[in-house]
Amino acid sequence: MSQSTESLLSVQGLEKHFPITKGLFQRQVGAVKAVDGLTFDVVKGETLGLVGESGCGKTTTGRLITRLIEPTAGKIVFEGKDISHMSQGDLRPLRRDMQMIFQDPYSSLNPRHTVGAIVGAPFRIQGVKTEQGTKKAVQEILELVGLNPEHYNRYPHEFSGGQRQRIGIARTLALKPKLIIADEPVSALDVSIQAQVVNLLEDLQNELDLTYVVIAHDLSVVRHISDRVAVMYLGKIVEIADSAMLYKAPLHPYTNALLSAVPVPDVKRRTQRDRIRLQGDVPSPINPPPACRFHTRCWKAQEVCRTVEPPLAELLPGHQVACHFPENTPQDAGPAEPVAAAGDAGDQGIAPGVINPVS
Amino acid sequence: MTAPLDVSGSELEAAPDAVLDGTRAKAIEGRSLGQIAWMRLKRDKVALTGAGVVVFLILVAVFAPLIVGLIGHEPTKFNQDLISSETMAPVDGTGISWTHPFGVEPVNGRDIFSRIIYGARISLLIAFLATLLSVVIGTMLGVMAGYFGGWVDSVISKAMDVFLAFPLLVFAIALAGIVPDTAFGLSGDALRVSLLVFIIGFFNWPYIGRIMRGQTLSLREREFVDAARSLGARGPYIIFREMLPNLVAPILVYATLLIPTNILFEAALSFLGVGVRPPTPTWGGMLSDAVRFYTIPHFMFFPGMAIFITVLAFNLFGDGLRDALDPRAR
Numbered sequence: 001m002s003q004s005t006e007s008l009l010s011v012q013g014l015e016k017h018f019p020i021t022k023g024l025f026q027r028q029v030g031a032v033k034a035v036d037g038l039t040f041d042v043v044k045g046e047t048l049g050l051v052g053e054s055g056c057g058k059t060t061t062g063r064l065i066t067r068l069i070e071p072t073a074g075k076i077v078f079e080g081k082d083i084s085h086m087s088q089g090d091l092r093p094l095r096r097d098m099q100m101i102f103q104d105p106y107s108s109l110n111p112r113h114t115v116g117a118i119v120g121a122p123f124r125i126q127g128v129k130t131e132q133g134t135k136k137a138v139q140e141i142l143e144l145v146g147l148n149p150e151h152y153n154r155y156p157h158e159f160s161g162g163q164r165q166r167i168g169i170a171r172t173l174a175l176k177p178k179l180i181i182a183d184e185p186v187s188a189l190d191v192s193i194q195a196q197v198v199n200l201l202e203d204l205q206n207e208l209d210l211t212y213v214v215i216a217h218d219l220s221v222v223r224h225i226s227d228r229v230a231v232m233y234l235g236k237i238v239e240i241a242d243s244a245m246l247y248k249a250p251l252h253p254y255t256n257a258l259l260s261a262v263p264v265p266d267v268k269r270r271t272q273r274d275r276i277r278l279q280g281d282v283p284s285p286i287n288p289p290p291a292c293r294f295h296t297r298c299w300k301a302q303e304v305c306r307t308v309e310p311p312l313a314e315l316l317p318g319h320q321v322a323c324h325f326p327e328n329t330p331q332d333a334g335p336a337e338p339v340a341a342a343g344d345a346g347d348q349g350i351a352p353g354v355i356n357p358v359s
Numbered sequence: 360m361t362a363p364l365d366v367s368g369s370e371l372e373a374a375p376d377a378v379l380d381g382t383r384a385k386a387i388e389g390r391s392l393g394q395i396a397w398m399r400l401k402r403d404k405v406a407l408t409g410a411g412v413v414v415f416l417i418l419v420a421v422f423a424p425l426i427v428g429l430i431g432h433e434p435t436k437f438n439q440d441l442i443s444s445e446t447m448a449p450v451d452g453t454g455i456s457w458t459h460p461f462g463v464e465p466v467n468g469r470d471i472f473s474r475i476i477y478g479a480r481i482s483l484l485i486a487f488l489a490t491l492l493s494v495v496i497g498t499m500l501g502v503m504a505g506y507f508g509g510w511v512d513s514v515i516s517k518a519m520d521v522f523l524a525f526p527l528l529v530f531a532i533a534l535a536g537i538v539p540d541t542a543f544g545l546s547g548d549a550l551r552v553s554l555l556v557f558i559i560g561f562f563n564w565p566y567i568g569r570i571m572r573g574q575t576l577s578l579r580e581r582e583f584v585d586a587a588r589s590l591g592a593r594g595p596y597i598i599f600r601e602m603l604p605n606l607v608a609p610i611l612v613y614a615t616l617l618i619p620t621n622i623l624f625e626a627a628l629s630f631l632g633v634g635v636r637p638p639t640p641t642w643g644g645m646l647s648d649a650v651r652f653y654t655i656p657h658f659m660f661f662p663g664m665a666i667f668i669t670v671l672a673f674n675l676f677g678d679g680l681r682d683a684l685d686p687r688a689r
Contacts, residue, residue: 066589092591100589108582111392112604125590155391171586 008179008211009042009065014074016060033285034060036235047212049226051219053282057235058215062183065213066100067091096126099177103184105164109156115167116152122174145170145200162193173204182214186221198225219262223247231255234285234293237312241319251315251326254294300325399683406679412672420479427473434477435638438468448655461661465652474640475665481641482669485555486621492560494614497567505575506598519565531558535633551635555628559621567613574609578602608684615677619670626666642666
């Protein structure tokens with residue numbers, strides 16, 4: 001983890017409500033609260049994983065950060081500049097430094113363009129001239145992502161899913177961006193190809209000093225690639241922590257349930273582990289539950305969860321959680337007290353429920 | 360013996376590289392979707408036949424004066440010597456002979472063959488120009504409606520509904536009656552042709568427009584458009600470089616299928632007497648004349664066959680083109 005304190009991207013209270021309109025005059029009758037108050041920082045050189053179930057607002061978050069859609073409220077600060085409501089014209093030069101990898105390699109490449117045109121598009125759109133000419137530059141990038149540079153004149157339909165995603169990654173890298181938002185970069189690929197692409201992303205990060213925000217629903221992919229992980233539920237972050245800490249000792253019941261759902265490739269360990277089955281469906285983001293949004297499905301929920309919204313508080317250093325009754329921490333210990341010992345506890349990988357502050 | 364052996368040796372050394380280069384260059388050169396569609400079209404014998412007939416008809420129309428010059432009958436020349444003065448019918452029933460391969464018309468004895476050939480000019484010219492007009496207006500407005508959405512979409516979609524509900528035939532008859540012999544600096548055939556092109560083309564654009572709107576709506580949701588936007592591409596770049604190449608296939612297909620409809624519409628207008636005015640030969644006009652002489656079937660047969668074959672050829676070619684360009688839509 002290459003931690004420097006300088007944050008490249010800072011998101012504060014980000015909200016996106018999609019209006020629901022009805023009738024002839026497009027009267028607004030409600031809103032889908034896809035993203036409802038996100039706050040997080042991304043430090044230069046790190047990888048932040050954003051996980052959650054389908055429909056929790058992960059993809060919307062990615063599209064908000066790249067300003068493909070306009071936020072309803074909140075602030076997005078990229079490299080010290082507030083881009084939350086910047087015009088597309090002012091945003092254009094900044095787009096060189098912030099790129100997006102798309103989910104579906106079959107729809108993210110224009111079927112009528114050659115690989116050369118696709119990967120060369122950033123140069124053309126941004127008006128960037130390279131010393132050796134665009135073609136040479138494109139071929140170098142193709143080589144960088146492990147494709148044959150002679151495939152320059154081929155069309156996307158002649159490639160496999162993994163190769164297509166590499167073409168998409170090559171396009172993202174063309175202008176040497178600082179921040180890359182990867183929206184489910186491997187979920188559309190075969191499992192055998194996923195590892196290749198994930199490793200490629202990691203290699204590129206080391207080589208080009210990239211910062212990633214990786215959006216995914218696959219916890220093992222996120223664990224593999226991320227330095228820090230943010231868990232989202234219904235448009236809010238419920239827990240954000242170092243990847244190692246989060247996977248070893250999740251504090252939020254929802255994170256715990258998610259982790260318990262990850263398949264274990266070991267029959268013995270599988271039987272030992274308790275699988276937490278969440279009851280019911282994710283509530284509708286049109287009318288989310290009041291206070292703690294997870295209380296409708298939480299086995300620990302009490303009256304306070306239905307009336308008071310738990311703030312996203314730093315219970316352990318670098319480990320924020322929004323829960324009144326966090327797991328893996330003694331109930332009697334106040335939220336601020338276990339701080340001193342928490343680092344050790346997290347690193348030792350103690351089984352859920354047995355973390356005790358050594359004081 | 361040694362000298363030739365040396366030469367062949369050096370040739371052998373040079374050969375593998377050249378061969379390798381050749382195959383590599385071939386392997387790397389990608390095949391575009393257009394090339395693949397062409398491969399598919401080449402295997403479709405029915406569509407190829409249609410295309411052949413279409414090309415033949417276009418050549419006939421273009422070289423009409425040349426062909427008619429060879430046969431030696433002007434389409435408007437009367438041949439009263441071939442007409443029986445009692446029955447007004449051709450003397451031997453049809454007038455078909457080596458010099459008049461399709462026979463002659465009753466009453467005035469004009470050569471049907473040269474009239475059919477010249478009729479192809481009017482039919483194809485009006486059908487092509489009207490289709491071009493429809494495609495240009497339809498694509499422009501359809502893409503705008505699909506891309507911008509919102510109130511632009513509402514206005515254009517409502518306009519399409521209005522145009523589709525318009526009683527086109529009645530309007531065409533009325534307009535043809537109102538417009539004088541000289542208008543807009545044009546007169547005679549040129550004026551009638553432009554009028555027909557305008558009427559047919561201007562009122563048919565919503566068919567293309569709706570298809571373009573739908574295609575644009577679905578393209579707009581594709582991630583490559585988002586990718587272009589996240590790179591900072593402006594609207595024109597997205598429309599012309601990202602979307603339009605994907606719209607060429609449907610435009611081609613629906614234009615090819617619109618041409619026969621327009622040929623039929625032009626024939627119908629000429630049949631009703633509001634098309635290009637006599638004595639300029641048109642297929643629909645000939646059919647209209649032939650109705651009065653139902654005892655002389657060949658007069659009706661040849662223009663009828665001309666329309667039938669032309670429309671069929673365009674339809675077969677259009678269907679084949681659609682299958683070749685979009686094999687999933689079968």
